[in-house]
Amino acid sequence: MLERKLVxxxxxxxxxxxxxxxxxxxxxxxxxxWTISLKAREALFRQNDPVRRSYFCLSGQLKLFxxxxxxSEKIFMIAHAGDGLCDAISLQSERFRPLNATSITESExxxxxxxxxxxxxxxxxxxxTQLVDALIRRVDDLxxxxxxxxxxxxxxxxxxxxxxxxxxxxxKSSFQLNSSxxxxxxxxxxxxxxxxxxxxxxxxxxxxxxTNRDIRIHDPDRLEQLVLGIDAAA
Amino acid sequence: MLERKLVxxxxxxxxxxxxxxxxxxxxxxxxxxWTISLKAREALFRQNDPVRRSYFCLSGQLKLFxxxxxxSEKIFMIAHAGDGLCDAISLQSERFRPLNATSITESExxxxxxxxxxxxxxxxxxxxTQLVDALIRRVDDLxxxxxxxxxxxxxxxxxxxxxxxxxxxxxKSSFQLNSSxxxxxxxxxxxxxxxxxxxxxxxxxxxxxxTNRDIRIHDPDRLEQLVLGIDAAA
DNA sequence: TACGGGGATTGACTCACGTCAATGTATCCC
DNA sequence: GGGATACATTGACGTGAGTCAATCCCCGTA
Numbered sequence: 360m361l362e363r364k365l366v367x368x369x370x371x372x373x374x375x376x377x378x379x380x381x382x383x384x385x386x387x388x389x390x391x392x393w394t395i396s397l398k399a400r401e402a403l404f405r406q407n408d409p410v411r412r413s414y415f416c417l418s419g420q421l422k423l424f425x426x427x428x429x430x431s432e433k434i435f436m437i438a439h440a441g442d443g444l445c446d447a448i449s450l451q452s453e454r455f456r457p458l459n460a461t462s463i464t465e466s467e468x469x470x471x472x473x474x475x476x477x478x479x480x481x482x483x484x485x486x487x488t489q490l491v492d493a494l495i496r497r498v499d500d501l502x503x504x505x506x507x508x509x510x511x512x513x514x515x516x517x518x519x520x521x522x523x524x525x526x527x528x529x530x531k532s533s534f535q536l537n538s539s540x541x542x543x544x545x546x547x548x549x550x551x552x553x554x555x556x557x558x559x560x561x562x563x564x565x566x567x568x569x570t571n572r573d574i575r576i577h578d579p580d581r582l583e584q585l586v587l588g589i590d591a592a593a
Numbered sequence: 594m595l596e597r598k599l600v601x602x603x604x605x606x607x608x609x610x611x612x613x614x615x616x617x618x619x620x621x622x623x624x625x626x627w628t629i630s631l632k633a634r635e636a637l638f639r640q641n642d643p644v645r646r647s648y649f650c651l652s653g654q655l656k657l658f659x660x661x662x663x664x665s666e667k668i669f670m671i672a673h674a675g676d677g678l679c680d681a682i683s684l685q686s687e688r689f690r691p692l693n694a695t696s697i698t699e700s701e702x703x704x705x706x707x708x709x710x711x712x713x714x715x716x717x718x719x720x721x722t723q724l725v726d727a728l729i730r731r732v733d734d735l736x737x738x739x740x741x742x743x744x745x746x747x748x749x750x751x752x753x754x755x756x757x758x759x760x761x762x763x764x765k766s767s768f769q770l771n772s773s774x775x776x777x778x779x780x781x782x783x784x785x786x787x788x789x790x791x792x793x794x795x796x797x798x799x800x801x802x803x804t805n806r807d808i809r810i811h812d813p814d815r816l817e818q819l820v821l822g823i824d825a826a827a
Numbered sequence: 828t829a830c831g832g833g834g835a836t837t838g839a840c841t842c843a844c845g846t847c848a849a850t851g852t853a854t855c856c857c
Numbered sequence: 858g859g860g861a862t863a864c865a866t867t868g869a870c871g872t873g874a875g876t877c878a879a880t881c882c883c884c885g886t887a
Contacts, residue, residue: 425740428822433743435736446732450722454729457736480721487721488684491714494728495688498680501735502669502691506659508742509667509782511875513844541864548743550845555866571853571865588662745845747874775834787874789836805835805883 364393366469374415374443374469375493379485391475397462410454413476414444419466422542423458434545435504437463437538443493450477463538508548516547517557518585521567525576533575540572598627600703608649608677608703609727610710613719622713626705631696644688647710648678653700656776657692668779669738671697671772677727684711697772742782750781751791752819755801759810767809774806 368385371377377388394417397403403414406425421438423446435458438444446457479486510516520543528534536543544554562568566585567576576582602619605611611622628651631637637648640659655672657680669692672678680691713720744750754777762768770777778788796802800819801810810816 425736427744428749428820433740435739446736449729450725452726457733480725481718484715487714491684491725491728492686494725494732495683498728498731498735499691501732501739502680505669505735505738505742506667508739510661511782511843515662539864548745551865552846552867553844556844559866586662745873773834784875785835786837786876790874793836 362393362395362470365389366392366394370394370417370469373441376443376486376489377479378489380479380483384479384483388471388475388479392469392471395468395470397466397468399462399464401462403460403462403468404456406456406459408456410449410456411473413448413471413473414460415469415471416440416442416444417467417469420463420538421460421466421468422463423460424545425458432545433548434542437542437546439537446497448476448490449473450480463542513547513549513553514557514560515585515588516549517554517561518582520547521561521574521576522579522582522586524574525579525582530579532577532579533573536569536572536574596627596629596704599623600626600628604628604651604703607675610677610720610723611713612723614713614717618713618717618720622705622709625709626703629702629704631700631702633696633698635696637694637696637702638690640690640693642690644683644690645707647682647705647707648694649703649705650674650676650678651701651703654697654772655694655700655702656697657694658779659692666779667782668776671776671780673771680731682710682724683707684714697776747781747783747787748791748794749819749822750783751788751795752816754781755795755808755810756813756816756820758808759813759816764813766811766813767807770803770806770808 366389368382368389371385371388371392372380377385380388395403395414397419403421416438418440421444422432422434423436423438423444424432424434427433438460444460448454480490507516507519510519524534524536525531540554541551544551547554549557558567558569564581566578566581567574569575600623602616602623605619605622605626606614611619614622629637629648631653637655650672652674655678656666656668657670657672657678658666658668661667672694678694682688714724741750741753744753758768758770759765774788775785778785781788783791792801792803798815800812800815801808803809
């Protein structure tokens with residue numbers, strides 16, 4: 360975990376929260392921010408740590424997770440370049456990190472003191488609405504996550520996930536998963552074996568196929584029907 | 594669904610978001626807010642409706658839920674008197690309601706136009722931090738909800754829930770569930786039968802017993818060990 | 828007091844998912 | 858290029874939770 364000062368303005372502005380701030384505020388952030396270089400599989404912060412700094416992913420991939428009673432990881436989110444780790448903020452009350460954050464690949468992270476973030480929040484109305492919007496988006500995402508997990512049948516869970524990714528990628532018939540199947544399975548709270556078997560049945564039914572991280576959707580309509588529950592094929 | 598104008602100031606101030614506002618702002622809200630009286634099982638809003646107003650529970654109980662593909666309800670939250678329905682806000686971008694809201698019992702709800710909430714947000718720094726804090730709490734709650742559902746064994750899920758309630762109630766050995774077991778089961782994404790069977794094994798093992806909505810925790814330590822995974826009894 | 832309805836409990840059955848184990852396949856670094 | 862390491866796939870097996878169905882209980886109501 361190597362720290363370096365002096366971040367160019369563009370690197371700061373790439374994040375929604377700071378994107379439309381005046382130069383003086385960006386400069387204020389710059390003077391108090393630095394980047395952290397992580398090797399693969401290095402911890403950035405741990406669950407229950409008090410929140411003192413906020414982090415923003417500049418490059419690489421980070422996993423946000425909790426440990427289960429059996430010692431395995433439950434993935435809540437994979438953060439990529441441009442993502443703010445929005446679980447990493449607190450305003451008035453003392454907050455503790457709800458999740459662990461660890462790099463998956465070699466990564467760079469922008470680190471900003473909470474005081475500075477609060478300062479920006481107080482001085483820029485634009486930043487305020489951006490922050491609230493980011494939190495609302497996070498709430499909506501988590502609601503979707505809860506819904507995903509309350510679906511009992513693994514087939515449906517995987518179908519929902521695939522259809523989601525399909526839509527996020529502009530309904531292209533082929534796209535790439537942005538992380539390994541192991542992490543996807545964890546995000547879906549399934550065993551890797553179960554995910555594998557679900558994908559196999561989809562391949563056999565001619566709905567979708569996967570080789571490595573490449574996904575090809577053969578029959579989007581059938582997939583959508585699966586998600587909606589019109590189970591022509593189960 | 595009966596609407597009535599003119600809400601006394603105290604009714605407005607009972608909610609965190611408005612608790613510390615100056616009289617003029619409260620008055621501003623009062624002029625633009627009204628109460629809604631719902632009979633039991635009456636819809637307040639539906640999923641995917643555009644957000645135009647925010648709601649706050651004055652009395653009674655409301656369920657916030659989604660419908661599953663099989664037509665049953667998945668409960669995300671039960672709102673009680675004093676709770677803001679914090680899924681009911683939006684600032685800049687158009688937002689759609691992520692959940693359905695329906696009264697369980699006869700209820701009263703305070704209804705405030707979104708424009709007014711945004712106004713208050715812009716005019717009171719106190720309200721701003723309260724709102725952000727409320728959203729952060731909601732995020733943390735949802736993360737816990739996701740974790741709860743990613744636990745595979747029903748016993749552990751129920752144990753986690755019971756231990757949580759136990760702590761929320763100041764570690765009293767007996768307390769009341771704040772909604773029916775049917776809804777608790779739905780919150781845990783379990784069938785009522787499964788919840789019932791879990792509670793039976795807890796009774797047989799001398800960990801906890803329940804009659805109707807009354808819960809009695811006989812052995813908090815064993816319960817906590819179950820939650821933590823030191824499975825002396827499974 | 829009798830009736831009705833929704834919630835809660837219990838039993839019997841089935842099957843989907845987790846587990847364990849083995850094999851196959853990328854990927855990385857020496 | 859080759860060996861180590863982690864990821865991915867497949868098979869076999871046992872079990873826990875969903876489903877269907879019956880009964881019971883509680884509460885409100887006629």
